Amino acid sequence: xxxxxxxxxxxxxxxxxxxxxxxxxxxxxxxxxxxxxxxxxxxxxxxxxxxxxxxxxxxxxxxxxxxxxxxxxxxxxxxxxxxxxxxxxxxxxxxxxxxxxxxxxxxxxxxxxxxxxxxxxxxxxxxxxxxxxxxxxxxxxxxxxxxxxxxxxxxxxxxxxxxxxxxxxxxxxxxxxxxxxxxxxxxxxxxxxxxxxxxxxxxxxxxxxxxxxxxxxxxxxxxxxx
Numbered sequence: 001x002x003x004x005x006x007x008x009x010x011x012x013x014x015x016x017x018x019x020x021x022x023x024x025x026x027x028x029x030x031x032x033x034x035x036x037x038x039x040x041x042x043x044x045x046x047x048x049x050x051x052x053x054x055x056x057x058x059x060x061x062x063x064x065x066x067x068x069x070x071x072x073x074x075x076x077x078x079x080x081x082x083x084x085x086x087x088x089x090x091x092x093x094x095x096x097x098x099x100x101x102x103x104x105x106x107x108x109x110x111x112x113x114x115x116x117x118x119x120x121x122x123x124x125x126x127x128x129x130x131x132x133x134x135x136x137x138x139x140x141x142x143x144x145x146x147x148x149x150x151x152x153x154x155x156x157x158x159x160x161x162x163x164x165x166x167x168x169x170x171x172x173x174x175x176x177x178x179x180x181x182x183x184x185x186x187x188x189x190x191x192x193x194x195x196x197x198x199x200x201x202x203x204x205x206x207x208x209x210x211x212x213x214x215x216x217x218x219x220x221x222x223x224x225x226x
Contacts, residue, residue, distance in 0.1 A: 049163065049166040054170070059189075062097070064183060065097065066126045113135055142196060
């Protein structure tokens with residue numbers, strides 16, 4: 001697992017940059033709308049993009065916090081201790097990790113987490129949350145983020161492609177904000193999330209003839225149709 005440069009950016013800067021990320025997302029939406037060939041509903045498109053960015057960044061903030069608390073928080077690691085103190089001293093960040101709702105409606109509950117507040121976890125409990133079967137593990141997180149954007153986009157390919165860009169942007173901005181490198185779990189989660197979204201896009205782009213060909217070559221599918 002790569003190490004984090006905890007001195008390169010503070011938690012204050014991280015959350016101060018959230019509005020900047022939203023502005024960049026809106027700029028991307030505006031550019032897309034300038035293309036007259038786009039048929040995506042403006043309000044839905046903007047909601048998908050901004051929500052994808054916010055969900056991705058909120059996931060990364062929690063995973064990085066858990067990584068520090070469960071793996072790097074020792075008496076000898078003054079950098080980690082200092083970083084955690086920055087979080088505790090930032091009311092908005094602390095409220096978010098404590099389970100309270102912050103500006104923009106983000107909260108642990110809004111991303112589906114209903115367990116013990118992150119701030120109250122022991123190192124072992126934190127490690128369990130990012131394990132293979134944990135709520136913030138690769139599988140559950142990728143399913144949750146991809147499911148969120150797919151449910152918003154529905155069967156609109158352009159909206160789904162915009163949502164994908166939002167997820168990518170969220171990971172990129174989280175990486176910059178946390179000092180250039182995230183825990184390994186973050187990159188694996190990103191890969192799995194985008195794979196699920198790409199599979200959905202590919203399915204929607206298939207022509208009727210392609211679908212019929214696949215159905216005819218799949219006996220189980222033919223039985224289901226009957």
